Amino acid sequence: IRPGTDAALALGMVKVLLDEELFDAEYVRLHTNAPFLVRLGERGYDLQEASRSWPAGGESLPVDLRDLRLLTNGGSGPGSFVVWDERSGRPVAADTPGAQAALRGSYTIDGVRYQPVFEWMRAIAARYTPEVVHRITGAPADSVAAVTREYASVRPAAIIQNMAGAQRTDHGTLTVIGHLYLASLTGNVGLLGGGVNDNGGYLSEGGTVNPPVPLQRNPRIEGIPATKLGEYLVERKPHPIRALHVAGTGVLTQYPNTRKIIEGLDNLDLMVVQDIFMTTTARYADFVLPVTTLFETRNLLAGIRSRYIQLMEQAIEPLFESRSDRWIMTELAKRLGFGNDFDKPDDDLLRYVLEPTGVTLDQLEEGPVNPMPDPWIPFADKKFNTPSGRIEFFSLYLQERGFDPLLEYLHPVEAPWVDERRAARYPLQLINRKNHNHVNSSFHHHDFLTEIWASQVLQIHPDDAKPRGIEDGGRIRVFNDRGEIEAMAQVTRGIMAGVVSVTTGWGAVNEKQTASILSPDKYEPISLGHTLNSSMVEVAGGGAASPGDTA
Structure with missing residues (x-):
C-alpha cells in the first residue's frame, strides 16, 4: 500500500471487525477501556445522529477528539473509571464485581449524554469503507474484508512489522496504534504466537538490566531530537x-x-x-x-x-x-x-x-544464559501499565500530550498524492529498506561484502522506469531539493508503482549514496522518530539535471 497510509487500512479492518462482530467482545469488555463512558462538551453529544453526516475517512472530522472526557467517580486509579452496567441499568465503577459493562448505546447521567469509548471507535471506523480505503491506500477494495476475516478467524494471530520501521513516516505512530487496535479487538494479546512484533520473534522485557552507572538526570537539560x-x-x-x-x-x-x-x-x-x-x-x-x-x-x-x-x-x-x-x-x-x-x-x-x-x-x-521464562509471553497475566490497568483504546497518555486519544488517520505531509504542487517536480515516494549484507551503516568497510554489494540499489517499478528510460542495472540519479544520490537501478514488480526504495544507512563508502541526504529533518510528532519514508524524489539517468536545476 502507499507509504504512510497503514492507519487507514487498519481502520478499514476495524470497521469490518465491528460490523461483522468478529471481535472478542468478552476480552474487549473486561481487559480494555472500550466500555468506559466518555462525553464531548459540557452536556454531551448526540453521536449516533451526528456521525451520520461525518465526512468520509481521510477528511477532517467536525469534532475535536482531544476534547473528549472520560467519566470518573472522583477517585483515582483503575477503579475511578465508570461504565454502564447492563444488569443494573446504572453507571458503576469499571471494576465493580458482577457488572456487565455496555459496549454500545448512549446514556444520560445527571443531564449529560455519554457513550462508551467503543461507540466512538465504531463511528470513526465507519467512515473507512472499502472504497475509501482503496482511494487512500491503493489496496484493492475487495481485499480489505477478506484479509480481516482471515485475521479474525485464526487464533493466535500475529502482526509482524518486519523490522521495517513502521513508524518512520509523518504519522507513523498511528500505524503502530492501528496494529494494536486489531490485536486488542481480537484478543490476540498475551497469547503465545499472538500480538504485534517488529520482527516476528522475541522482544525482551525493558528494564531487565541496569545501566552501566546510576542515572542522574538534570531536569533543566532538554535533549535534542x-x-x-x-x-x-x-x-x-x-x-x-x-x-x-x-x-x-x-x-x-x-x-x-x-x-x-x-x-x-x-x-x-x-x-x-x-x-x-x-x-x-x-x-x-x-x-x-x-x-x-x-x-x-x-x-x-x-x-x-x-x-x-x-x-x-x-x-x-x-x-x-x-x-x-x-x-x-x-x-x-x-x-x-x-x-x-x-x-x-x-x-x-x-x-x-x-x-x-x-x-x-x-x-x-x-555459556549464554536465558534469564526469562521459556516461553516468555508478555501480558499473559492481563496486567497493563496504564492508568486504567487495561489496554487503552482511548489513550490518556496521548490526550495529555495534546494528541487525539482515539485512532484517526492523518495524511502524510510529504507524499505525491497529498502535495500535488511538489509532486510536479518530485513525483515518486521514496522509502528505505533493510539489506541482508549490511546493518544500517555497519559492515560497509568489509572488502568482501563490498565486492558482492558494492553500490546503493534503487528499486523501481517498470511503469515508472520505462518513461524515464531507465533499465535494470543502469546507473541513475535520485534527487530532490535537499540533495542527490547515485544508485544502480533494479527494475522490479516487487515494489508499488509510484514508490521507489533504497537501502537505509548506506554511505560509509560514498556519501553520494547515502539516502539520508534526501530525507526531511522533520520528526514524527508522537515518537520524535525520523520520517525517512516520507520523502518525495525524482529519478533520472546519469545525464539528468541536478536538483539545483529543478528546484
Whole structure:
C-alpha cells in the first residue's frame, strides 16, 4: 500500500471487525477501556445522529477528539473509571464485581449524554469503507474484508512489522496504534504466537538490566531530537551547539537531511568522533579517537531481539592506541569531575548491569544464559501499565500530550498524492529498506561484502522506469531539493508503482549514496522518530539535471 497510509487500512479492518462482530467482545469488555463512558462538551453529544453526516475517512472530522472526557467517580486509579452496567441499568465503577459493562448505546447521567469509548471507535471506523480505503491506500477494495476475516478467524494471530520501521513516516505512530487496535479487538494479546512484533520473534522485557552507572538526570537539560540536529546546528537554536562528540552512531549516514548537518558543522568549535573505522562522519571530525573492536574488549551481549545474555570474551589485547568506549567515557568523566561512578574494574560494572537478571558472571563464563521464562509471553497475566490497568483504546497518555486519544488517520505531509504542487517536480515516494549484507551503516568497510554489494540499489517499478528510460542495472540519479544520490537501478514488480526504495544507512563508502541526504529533518510528532519514508524524489539517468536545476 502507499507509504504512510497503514492507519487507514487498519481502520478499514476495524470497521469490518465491528460490523461483522468478529471481535472478542468478552476480552474487549473486561481487559480494555472500550466500555468506559466518555462525553464531548459540557452536556454531551448526540453521536449516533451526528456521525451520520461525518465526512468520509481521510477528511477532517467536525469534532475535536482531544476534547473528549472520560467519566470518573472522583477517585483515582483503575477503579475511578465508570461504565454502564447492563444488569443494573446504572453507571458503576469499571471494576465493580458482577457488572456487565455496555459496549454500545448512549446514556444520560445527571443531564449529560455519554457513550462508551467503543461507540466512538465504531463511528470513526465507519467512515473507512472499502472504497475509501482503496482511494487512500491503493489496496484493492475487495481485499480489505477478506484479509480481516482471515485475521479474525485464526487464533493466535500475529502482526509482524518486519523490522521495517513502521513508524518512520509523518504519522507513523498511528500505524503502530492501528496494529494494536486489531490485536486488542481480537484478543490476540498475551497469547503465545499472538500480538504485534517488529520482527516476528522475541522482544525482551525493558528494564531487565541496569545501566552501566546510576542515572542522574538534570531536569533543566532538554535533549535534542536526532531529526533536528541539522536545524539546530545551522540556526543555532534553541541554543548554540559549540561541540559535538559522536560515539556509536553515524551522524552523516543515519540522521536526516545530511546536507544541512554538514552545513551546520561549520558552526562548531570542536567535533570529536570515536569509532572503529574512518567513517563518513569521522572524516569531518577535528579529532578521531580509535575504539577497540568487540574482539579487544570484555563485555556483555544482550539485545531486544535475543532472549540470551552472553559474555563477550576478549580475544586479543587492544591494537596500537585504541581504547574501549567505556575507557574513553571514564577518562572524560574524570576530567569533568564525576569519574568516581565510572572508574571501576570492568567486571564490577558487568556484575552491576546483570543484577536485576539474576544471572552471574560465573554462569556466563560457562555459556549464554536465558534469564526469562521459556516461553516468555508478555501480558499473559492481563496486567497493563496504564492508568486504567487495561489496554487503552482511548489513550490518556496521548490526550495529555495534546494528541487525539482515539485512532484517526492523518495524511502524510510529504507524499505525491497529498502535495500535488511538489509532486510536479518530485513525483515518486521514496522509502528505505533493510539489506541482508549490511546493518544500517555497519559492515560497509568489509572488502568482501563490498565486492558482492558494492553500490546503493534503487528499486523501481517498470511503469515508472520505462518513461524515464531507465533499465535494470543502469546507473541513475535520485534527487530532490535537499540533495542527490547515485544508485544502480533494479527494475522490479516487487515494489508499488509510484514508490521507489533504497537501502537505509548506506554511505560509509560514498556519501553520494547515502539516502539520508534526501530525507526531511522533520520528526514524527508522537515518537520524535525520523520520517525517512516520507520523502518525495525524482529519478533520472546519469545525464539528468541536478536538483539545483529543478528546484
